[in-house]
Amino acid sequence: MVRETGSQTDTLGENGQSAVLGLVLLIGLVATVSVGLLLIAGDATTDVQQQAETERVEQSFLEMSQNLETASSARDAARKMNLDVDSGRNAVRYRDGGEIKIEIGTNDSNPYTRDLGAIEYVTEDGTKIVYQGGGVWRQTDTGVTAISKPNVRYTDGTLNVPVPRVTSEQRLSGGTIRMEAGNTTRVHPGALQEQVTITITSEYYEWWATHFEDDLSIGTVTTNESAERVTVTIDPPTDPSLGVDANFNQALTIDGTLATSSGGTTTGDIRATESVEVNTNVDGDVLSDGDVHVTSSTRRVTGDIIAEGDVDIDSDVRGDVIAGGNVTVASSAGTVSGNIVAGGDVTVGNGPSIGNDIYANGTIITGWNTVGGELYATGSISAPGTPSSAEHENVSNIDSPISAAYGTGLDGLLSNRLGAGTDREPLDDAINGMVSAAEADGKTFQTVRSGDTLEAGTHYVDHIDASSNGPHNTVTFDVQDGDINVIVRGDISVAANGQIRVANADSGNVVRFYSAGDFSMRGGTSVCPTTGNRCPTSDRDAKVLQFYGTSESTYTFNGNSVFHGLIYAPSDDNDNVIAGGGSIELFGSVIAGGFDTNGNTEVTYDDTLEDRYEEPTDPTTDDASDDGPIVNYLNITVYELRVENE
Template identity: 25%
Template sequence: MAVVLMIGLVAAASVSLFVVGAATIDQSQNNAQETQVENTFREFNKDVSSVAFGRQKYRSMNFDVQDQTAAFRQEDTGTIRVEVGDNTTKTVSIGALVYENNGETIAYQAGGVWRNTGKESRMVSRPPVEYQNGSLTFPIPALDGDEQVRPGELNINKRGTNSSSSNNSFVKGELVTLHITSEYYMGWAEYFRTQTNDVAVSVDHSPPGDKGTVKVKLGQPVANGDFQKGVMATGGEDGDICVKNKESPDSIAASGEVYDCKNGNDVDGEENAESDLYELDTAIERKVKNASEVVDDDSDDSISEHDIVDDGDITTAGTYFDSNGFKLSSEREIDVSDGNVTLIIDGNMSIDGGSLDVIGTNTENVVRIYTTGNYSQNNGEVGAGSAKHLQIYGTSEMLAVWQNSATFTGTIYAPRNEPALERWDGGGEANPVAPTGSSNCNGWDMCISTGSTEFKGAIVGGPTAMQQGTTVTYDNELAGVKPTLELEDGVLPPPITFLKVAVHEIDVNNSGSNSLAAPTGLGASSSVVSPQSASATTFDAESPSVARAEAAPARRTTVLDR
């Protein structure tokens, strides 16, 4: 009995060793095969790049993959959309060369090699996208070719190049956005994070199926104007200036019309002025977000939280954050004698009978206020002896009203592409900043309203009304003063000055194939299959709508090789 038991144990152990050994051999073979496939795809990437970007328009290679059960396909597996400002310059459907085995894929797509396990996508070989010193170069190899391309010798042919933007397009001050929809979107996202920063890259996991979308934003807002006019009204053709004063104010210009809206008299002022000024919304929103994060971080004291009403005067240089805005009915001072003061406000600024004085102005130091809200002043005094010492920056939605005996010395800089309030013949949308029951400011984004208000400095804002009895004077000390956004690294996406995007149409065909004619449209459906493959899957190339995605991704991303 003992002998039989011993023989049984030996037999069982032998079987176990055989199974484990066989599994180890299979795993080693799989690992070796995957390494071979990755190396083959790297070589394919090099050959396509040589044809797409070099002088050589044709190459052949041995696509050395011997696994006859694997499927290959080349089809509309994603899209790349390039936007400059509000305009889409190009939408490109991109194909791919894909190897499948045991639920995992290795794919060549748009110049990069990617691996997808179903739970994660990662980069094997980087795409030819380069961002350097404010210039983005994005050459896109777009694959087409035979409907079935088998492993073995492949012919790689270049059909031509289509530029999505003119060479070295000047895009300074514009927001450039790339939308990349792909199964390998997390790999794309990780790569762009290494090229730009975390602020520039966001991911949308929501499109149906296995695809997702990477959104890459480049470009920083630029305060590209000046303070050379007493009033500069922006807002396109509706950026008008209405004057009810007996005398025309100093130095005014409008992107629309300038007129006397009381008596119909002639008003000196430049009409239909081309402003080309950039809105500051993104910059101010980012500054507020960054300030909020800094004040919540006990280890970072670069920005101090300060409520001008409750916390009193600002006596030292630095950056301060007010998270709620304020309504000031008492006297407050901001001292710039030892340096510049920056105040970031998430909310409205209201001076209601109080005063906000800038002192220590025997230097060139200034107060710069960035606010997400509106400005209103009922009586009281704001500013310093010279307008250059107080600069207030607002968004394209900022409304501002001065009324009664308000005195203001400083600048307002809040350009816009269109008015914030609607206006029509005989009236307009109520201005919520104006006094209740007053219609003087209806339809006017900027309104120097009733009473003996005195404004000295410069306004760069929306449609502006200057009511009877008010005084608007340009401060000559603003000559040469330029607005600034004081942008910090990492708060906004990296800047971009030049953009170069081109699509290189590449055919991949079986050796000896005569199928070199262009198929129906760039990115038309085709496949690369093994001799035993019977069909290819077709993907929907429609670019899904892009939404903000803050949720944690379901896929991890690991960069293998840069």
């Protein structure tokens, strides 16, 4: 009994000990969890506090950035603000922050170089808030975030780069700070005419690289990690002009000698920088910086003759004759209906009649003929066919009576009518440059033959052969969807009843040929903006087909050829445009180094060109890669700014 009772007593004792142990464990677990919760809450509180600190500092730096920008423009007063940062840890500091260097041109021996300061704040968790050059950034272990970007702006071709350069005490404390502007330097004001390079060496170079490359897409941006350097190269805009100097306001504009054939008619004005020999009818003016000879093969010149040199007339002139030298009217001539004005002598043979006045800065000799007006000369007057009267007047200065009639003296009269001399540069560099660049880029130069059709765009062609080719005799250019530019490495040949035609010529688009070789037409050929078999005789439009050549290019027309278009080929060659035998029709306008015809050639000026022609630009720029916005004007201004505690 006792033993049993004792056994029961031992069992109860063990159960009591277990209960106590369980209670102790429970209390320990609760304590452990409580401590853990307190630690987690403490970490969360710290994170919130640090986040609040970062946001507060960011707002202060943004306000500082805005005040510095205002101080740079409002130079008459300092700016003050409360810098809301923790002063106890000396967390705000000024750093030299590297330098900025600005080079103008490719060989700038004295570039603009200055230290580029930075103000930074480091939070307790290592986050950096930095102001430099007008921008505010946040840097953490995960990367860099722009809070406020530098005030670099691109608008309509103008890039403005303000560079606030700060200096300060090594340490800044919270509270009132003072910001004051110092010197302002305009490093590059105005038009961008040469390359400009901006180099920033800074611990924060990657921020600048991102801003220029991604945000602005301006210039060429390169970085050097080991040197902590970013370089921005900004090139001036490429001049897309080809150097074409033309308004196509005359039928023939020749930078050399001009000789028209004995058959046909030229309708429109003709102009040459050297001598002009007129063997055909001209329904327009004849202008020359040299001499002019109107031969007996010519039935008439309906306009004026204006020449810096001498003028010899063997036919009818229905306008004025104004010459810087002598004027001779042969006995075989018919009538000069207007005035004769000469910087030298005037000699009129027996027979011709003069419809108006004669002015000579020398002598006047007329035969037995009629002079309808007055005679003025600084030398002697011999006019047996016109009785001496008050209409014969010797003057000491011929400009006096000329001014009374024209409002200016002889020199002014010649200058007004002839205009300033034009020394047109050939297109050799432009055209050969396009060909060479295309070859270097590996462009394929195709051969264009009869039966082919080219559409809108820029085409690279070895040569064009428009001639009878089985069932085909036509090369067609379809301008429905835009202009067509054809860079031709070799020749353009239209032969054996061949044709060049333009589809949708009324679209307002044009075809431009830039040819490094020659152009020739022969054997019943035609070039005109139509799809018909025959060129139109009304509603003609020469603007649609435009041919541009080098100084070595020749343009030859033979054997019943019809051409409606423009030719621009300045050259020192006096024979680079030749209209040979057969019946030749040229409608449009020609600007060349020389012009010579020896057949029945009809030249007709398209009088709509002067108001409608547009000078071309380099068509190959369409193939260039997109290097970002074009900078026409670049303004770089450096502002010195001082930041210190009040």
